[in-house]
Amino acid sequence: xxxxxxxxxxxxxxxxxxxxxxxNAWLSPYFLxxxxxxxxxxxxxxxxxxxxxxxxxxxxxxIDVSVxxxxxxxxxxxxxxxxxxxxxxxLALLSLCVGTAAGAFNGLIxxxxxxxSIVVTIGTLSLYRGIAVSIVRDGSYTxxxxxxxxxxxxxxxxxxxxxxxxxxIATLIFGVLLHTTNHGRRIYAIGTNxxxxxxxxxxxxxxxxxxxxxxxxxxxxxAVLLASRLSSVRLDIATGWELQVxxxxxxxxxxxxxxxxxILGVTLAVFLIGLLTFGLSLVNVPGIxxxxxxxxxxxxxxxxxxxxTFVRLHLLSSNKET
Amino acid sequence: xxxxxxxxxxxxxxxxxxxxxxxxxxxxxxxIASNISNILSGWGFLAILVMGQLCVLVTRGIDLSxxxxxxxxxxxxxxxxxxxxxxxxxxxxxxxxxxxxxxxLVNGALVSIxxxxxxxxxxGTMTIIRGLIFVLSDGAWISSHEMSDxxxxxxxxxxxxxxxxxxxxxxxxxxxxxxxxxxxIGRDIYAFGSNPHAARNAGVPRIRIELLVYALSGAxxxxxxxxxxxxxxxxxxxxxxxxxxxxxxxxVIGGISITGGRGSVLGAALGALFIAIVESALPYLRISPFxxxxxxxxxxxxxxxxxxxxxxxxxxxxxxxxxxxxxxVK
Numbered sequence: 001x002x003x004x005x006x007x008x009x010x011x012x013x014x015x016x017x018x019x020x021x022x023x024n025a026w027l028s029p030y031f032l033x034x035x036x037x038x039x040x041x042x043x044x045x046x047x048x049x050x051x052x053x054x055x056x057x058x059x060x061x062x063i064d065v066s067v068x069x070x071x072x073x074x075x076x077x078x079x080x081x082x083x084x085x086x087x088x089x090x091l092a093l094l095s096l097c098v099g100t101a102a103g104a105f106n107g108l109i110x111x112x113x114x115x116x117s118i119v120v121t122i123g124t125l126s127l128y129r130g131i132a133v134s135i136v137r138d139g140s141y142t143x144x145x146x147x148x149x150x151x152x153x154x155x156x157x158x159x160x161x162x163x164x165x166x167x168x169i170a171t172l173i174f175g176v177l178l179h180t181t182n183h184g185r186r187i188y189a190i191g192t193n194x195x196x197x198x199x200x201x202x203x204x205x206x207x208x209x210x211x212x213x214x215x216x217x218x219x220x221x222x223a224v225l226l227a228s229r230l231s232s233v234r235l236d237i238a239t240g241w242e243l244q245v246x247x248x249x250x251x252x253x254x255x256x257x258x259x260x261x262x263i264l265g266v267t268l269a270v271f272l273i274g275l276l277t278f279g280l281s282l283v284n285v286p287g288i289x290x291x292x293x294x295x296x297x298x299x300x301x302x303x304x305x306x307x308x309t310f311v312r313l314h315l316l317s318s319n320k321e322t
Numbered sequence: 323x324x325x326x327x328x329x330x331x332x333x334x335x336x337x338x339x340x341x342x343x344x345x346x347x348x349x350x351x352x353x354i355a356s357n358i359s360n361i362l363s364g365w366g367f368l369a370i371l372v373m374g375q376l377c378v379l380v381t382r383g384i385d386l387s388x389x390x391x392x393x394x395x396x397x398x399x400x401x402x403x404x405x406x407x408x409x410x411x412x413x414x415x416x417x418x419x420x421x422x423x424x425x426x427l428v429n430g431a432l433v434s435i436x437x438x439x440x441x442x443x444x445x446g447t448m449t450i451i452r453g454l455i456f457v458l459s460d461g462a463w464i465s466s467h468e469m470s471d472x473x474x475x476x477x478x479x480x481x482x483x484x485x486x487x488x489x490x491x492x493x494x495x496x497x498x499x500x501x502x503x504x505x506x507i508g509r510d511i512y513a514f515g516s517n518p519h520a521a522r523n524a525g526v527p528r529i530r531i532e533l534l535v536y537a538l539s540g541a542x543x544x545x546x547x548x549x550x551x552x553x554x555x556x557x558x559x560x561x562x563x564x565x566x567x568x569x570x571x572x573x574v575i576g577g578i579s580i581t582g583g584r585g586s587v588l589g590a591a592l593g594a595l596f597i598a599i600v601e602s603a604l605p606y607l608r609i610s611p612f613x614x615x616x617x618x619x620x621x622x623x624x625x626x627x628x629x630x631x632x633x634x635x636x637x638x639x640x641x642x643x644x645x646x647x648x649x650x651v652k
Contacts, residue, residue, distance in 0.1 A: 062439075109623065113630040118384075118441070119580050122567055123622035130616020137612050189400045235612075243445055256439045286461075288559065292453035299446040 009253040009305065013268040020272060024279030031279055038159060042152075042229065044274035046071075046222040047241055051248040052174040053215040055266045058249055060190045061258030062110065062208060062304075064215050066121040068241035069128035070102045075194075078134040078140025079233040088147045095227075096220040102128055103216015107209035111141035117212075124229040125242070133235045141233040152229025163225050169216070175263040187211070191258030247294060248273055251301050273297075328579045334592045336390050341599060349606040357602065359485055363553065365598035366487035367546055369564075369591050372572045373498040374426075374542030376590045377535040379573055380515040380580030383433060383440035386566050388543040390451035391425045393561035397455050397545030400464040400557035403473035411476035414548050422544015423537050425451065430536030448566070455559045468557035477552030492641040494542065499587045511535060516583030567606060571618055572597045575625040596621075 024031040031037075050067050057064055063082045074095040081094055106124055110117045178184040189197040190204055198204045227233055252269035254261030273294060280290050345352050371388055378385045395418050402417070403409060432443040448635070466474070479486050502508035514531050516522040522528055551557040570580075576593025578585030600621065604614055 005440050018561045113627055115626055115630055116580060119574060119626050120623070122570055123619050123626060126567055126571075126615050126619025126622060128619070130613060130619050133615055134612040137610075243449060246442075246445065250442055256442055286456070288456040288461075290453075291449045292457070295446045295449035295453065299443065299450075300430060302442055303432075303436050314342060315496065 008308065010262065010265050010268060012304070013251075013253070013265060013272060017268055017272045017275070020171060020276050022092065024275065024282070027279060028282040030282055035071070036278075036282075038155075038161065038164075040278035041161060041164040041167075042275060043278060044270060045161070045167045046225050046229075047245050048167055048248065048270040048274070049170055049218050049222045049225070050215070050241070050245045051252075051265070051266055052170055053211065053218045053272060055249045055252065055254050055261055055263065056174070056178060056187055056246050057211050057215055058191075058246075059258060059261045060187045060211055061194060062117040062211065063256075064103070064106060064121050064212060065118060065242045065246075066102075066106060066125040067215065067219050067245055069125045069132065070099055070216055070219040071223045071226065071238040071241065072132040072235075073102060073128045074098045074220045075227045075233045075237050076136045076141070078223065078227055080135065081116050081144070082144045082148070083141060085320055086145075088145055088150075090147065091144070091148060092151075092224050095224045096217055099218070099220020099223065100214040100279045102218065103219065104209055104213040106216070107212030110212070111205045111208055116139050123145075132237075136233060136235050138235065141151070142231060144227065144231050148228050149231055152225045152231075163229070166225070170221075171263060171267055178263055181189070183207075188259060191260075193259075221232070244294075247298050251298055253305070331586070331589050331592055334589070334596065335492075337597055337614070340598060341596075341603065344604055345472070345599075345603045352603065352606045355483075357606075359480070359483075360640060361598055361602045362488040363485040364427055364602060365483065365595050366489075366491035367550060368568065368594040368598055369491040370494045370542050370546045370549075371569050372576070372590045372594045373587065374539030375569050375573055376498070376576075376578055376585055376587065377442070377502070377511060378539045379578050379580060380511055380582060380585050381532060381535050382515055382518070383532070383535065384444065384570070384580070385426075385429060385539045386441065386444040386538060387425070387429060387448040387451060388569060389562040389565040390448045391422050391540050391543035392547040392565070394451050394455050394458070394557070394610065395421050395544040396551030396561055397459050397464065397557045397559075399459065399548050400469055400473065403470040404464065404468050407470035407472070409470070409472060411472050414473060414552075415476070415545065418544045418548035419541045420544070422547065423541040424542015425544065426479065426537040427533060429540065430533035433536060434532035447501060452559070452563070459557070459559060464551075464557040467550075469555060469557075474552050474555055477549045482531055485553070487553060490545070490549060494545070495587060495591055499536075502587055507531070507534065512583060535540050567622075568597055568601075568618065571622045571625070572611070574622060574629065577629060579629070583622070 021031075045166070050071075054064065077098050078091050081091055102124070106117070108123055109120050109124075113120065146216050151162055151166075156162060156165060178187065186197065186202045186207060189202055190202070190207060193279050194204055223238075226238065230237075248269050249261075249266055250256060250275065252261065252266035254266065269292065276293065276297075280293065281287075341354075351357075371392070375385055375388065392525045399414050399418055403414070429440075429447055431446055432438045432447070433440050436443075438446075476486055481489055500508075502511065510521070511531055511534075513524065514526050514528065518528065550562065572593035573585070573590060574580065574593070575596050576585070576589035576591070578590060578593070597618070600617065601614065604608065604617065605611065609617070
């Protein structure tokens with residue numbers, strides 16, 4: 001029953017996506033231009049990379065609101081290293097390590113204190129951002145080596161942005177991980193009932209740390225792409241991303257109470273939001289006004305989901321207790 | 323459990339006193355009148371917001387939209403004072419509270435009637451309301467000379483040398499104190515937060531409670547919005563952005579459990595005082611303002627660690643105890 005309902009959600013997302021494409025094509029003649037569409041992926045690839053592990057976290061009943069701060073911390077430390085003359089592979093490795101460490105720290109604290117991850121990550125949100133801000137202050141880092149721009153600005157075979165290719169590969173890996181492996185089944189089990197999962201032999205605490213560390217790793221990866229694309233790091237880098245990432249995940253049909261959600265749904269939501277914001281930017285809607293549409297879409301999506309459940313439970317099955 | 327709460331508040335008071343003593347020893351100029359007045363008004367703003375958040379947190383919810391409601395109300399009233407300069411301060415106070423109340427009711431309806439998880443509903447309204455400020459103002463700043471004198475006079479004024487914001491905060495705290503401790507609906511809020519299922523069986527009206535707490539939270543934010551815009555004599559789209567984390571930090575430090583059912587008005591007020599004093603003390607200790615965010619983050623983590631026992635998630639020990647474990651972890 002649950003599986004059927006989820007399938008329904010993805011079908012609904014698919015039609016919404018089609019609707020957005022038609023609407024945008026009708027609003028602006030420049031929307032269906034191949035080069036424009038390719039370039040539009042730059043606006044969401046990095047956030048979408050973080051949405052993947054976030055989906056796993058939320059499925060496992062956890063959440064990490066410190067992701068944007070981890071991105072900022074990684075980017076700033078890369079800036080410092082670049083000023084000290086680090087080479088491109090060292091920079092990338094540094095970012096991935098810092099991200100993983102920051103994520104693992106979140107997971108360890110959540111485990112050690114046994115409190116809900118939103119409280120812990122609100123704390124580390126301020127902590128990581130604060131450390132980043134106190135390093136970069138009101139200046140900026142722009143001294144990245146020449147080859148560094150490859151990650152965020154290069155097109156493979158003249159058409160495909162490196163960023164987008166990395167995102168597609170990551171999506172495939174996460175899809176396989178969640179939907180075909182034992183690890184994926186265990187993540188669902190933890191999210192459905194952590195106690196039952198523990199008593200049936202799933203090492204819940206270890207999975208929790210691993211998922212937070214994975215989220216941190218992907219934040220490190222996103223930081224590499226972002227710093228490379230902007231080739232400049234300031235204190236307000238990646239602000240507000242946590243909300244956009246969570247919006248992508250929740251709009252993708254991942255249940256905020258845990259235990260349900262698919263990578264396909266998240267992918268559809270990523271493209272839905274990405275193409276909607278791109279289309280709106282073509283007709284000169286300012287960014288902050290776009291947020292109104294995205295916020296409304298988030299609330300409408302959950303309302304629809306609730307409505308569908310209500311109809312199914314109360315109207316379609318007469319023998320069910322109400 | 324109940325006996326633990328005064329203890330916690332006593333400890334927090336001692337910590338606050340200790341911090342103040344340390345700061346004064348290091349920098350006696352911390353005690354100059356203008357700084358004390360700044361601390362009192364800073365505490366006032368935070369305390370009003372925290373009172374609203376307290377009610378929401380007790381019901382296992384969370385209201386992330388407070389800072390947006392604050393900025394929206396401030397902007398709307400600043401524009402209103404521009405077009406209707408004759409309005410008295412009392413009208414602004416009432417309008418601000420009502421406006422916040424209505425915005426809060428939207429949150430309440432989304433949570434209680436539609437059934438959207440609080441963190442998602444208020445995340446959504448937070449973004450939407452912030453965007454609406456931009457639409458309302460066209461991105462412009464409303465600065466001091468564009469506001470009417472009546473608009474600025476009350477929030478920027480003082481009574482016996484103490485900023486009006488402080489007195490308003492005292493009144494708000496008194497109202498919440500009476501409501502939460504001596505009114506039936508207040509006790510219902512705690513009952514609902516401790517165990518929604520049991521409370522429902524005991525006849526506590528779920529929808530009415532949730533509508534009420536989000537409305538109160540919005541009303542507090544709205545009231546604050548007017549005082550904020552008036553005192554700082556500025557209204558802009560990004561006003562108080564990011565302040566929601568300081569509000570939640572104050573609550574956590576004040577011993578309010580994010581998993582519901584637990585938290586006192588006194589604790590919340592002390593939590594707000596803690597944040598207000600730490601924020602104002604940093605410059606006097608020659609700590610870079612850029613480090614402020616990091617310090618607040620570290621303080622939140624310490625407070626969470628100190629409160630860990632009461633914050634511990636329900637349902638972790640299902641075998642030894644025979645308790646209902648259906649409480650959803652949000």
